[in-house]
Amino acid sequence: MSDSILRAEHITKCYDGIPIIEDVSVHLENRELVCLLGVSGSGKTTLFHVISGLNPPEEGKVFLRGEEITGKPGHISYMLQKDLLLPHKKIVDNVALPLLLRGAGKKEAREKAGTFFEQFGLAGTELKYPAQLSGGMRQRAALLRTYLGSQGVALLDEPFSALDALTKTEIHTWYLHVMDQIELSTLFITHDIDEAIRLSDRIYILGGKPGRILAELKIDPPRPRDKDFSLTREYADYKREILRILDQ
């Protein structure tokens, strides 16, 4: 357990004295993809804000590779459904922003960021503005920025929920592939049960008010999974189990 890349222990976070999440513990192993699954309002995004250091929790601690980072931003970045690319910066400068914020020189940051463009399918977009790119490309750029800002861990908050089903499947495959290449570990928020089962190594189910971890589920088949995985008995069993837990 001690070699977890990311650990959040016994997190309780309140807003205006009302607890939003209570005693939530999650961990993420190296190169693992873990989903936080839950209905809206269960405090998934709150947990992300705590992990990224934006909002210090009332109770609990966050560790990145064994080092405590509770309430300290600048270690782990996240990505939302909205790409939040800055419209006035060229793609390469948008992507290199985390490096720049950490004190790298502009040239150095551009060079470092530039080395990943090919891998992320962004070659040739370096000097374009975000408004010149399609939605899917912008998400890729946002993901690359997250990667450069996160030291091996990505927090993704429903990043693909605005995409249609086909594009979604495509970007899932692409994401898993890239993730393996760059040795990324991912904590992934979603309310889409199918997305969670298809992508995850493990799933945390979040629910209740205040939100807590209702269950932890391991999805056994190794990634990359067969296209027909979602048609198997095993898959249906996972789904039934999750629905049962959410129903309680």
Next chain:
Amino acid sequence: MRKSPSITSKLPAVCAIALLLLIWHTACDLDWVPNFMLPAPGAVLRALAEDFPMLLQHARVTLLEAFYGLMTGVAVAFITATLMDRFTILYRAVYPLIIITQTIPTIAVAPLLVLWMGFGAAPKVTLVALTTFFPITIGLLDGYASADKEAAALLRSMGASRWQLFRHLKFPAALSHFFSGLRVSSSYAVVGAVVSEWLGGFEGLGVYMTRVRKAYAFDKMFAVIVFITAVSLLLMAAVTLLRRASMPWEVYEKMERKD
């Protein structure tokens, strides 16, 4: 390829101006109005051509006052707006004051400034600064406030300091509002400089205006007015060019919205 929309959209305005000029010309031609009170468009144009070298000479003075005043206004607006954005208490304290100062008519302040500062350039520059300060301050304040809250949170999660947040997010977000304010202010600046020259001075379009008015040279009066209008329009166009050069990404955002 479709016809450029800017041409079709400008057509009604061009027609309206042409129609007004025609009515004006007819009114003078048929002696509906005595010619010494309202000179015909042709007469105004002739006066403009005759006086052009002199107008340019006076314009140099006025434009310099307007320029220095505008630069002062921009600098003060930038400092004020940025501090107001940074310190809420300052915002609450100063905002009503700024609004109140805007209700004081320029004409009422100008004589006071002359009494305090004399007949040189100082009261003129000050007056221009006072009138141009307001639109730019408001523009910047709106602009700072328009910065995406979620983007701000994301930048903070990346460890951005307050200064970095300002530099990478807030200031760029305020640019378009700033230029809208500057556009309005640049025409205010010329008018402000002219008005302050009415009250005394040795050179400048306002001084010249007072002189021809006292001589009842209506055609020359109108010529100055046309000249000042043209100068203001040119200044506004210059601001638009400056905006395009400073914000090259705006073009793409507009194209994207049309898609």
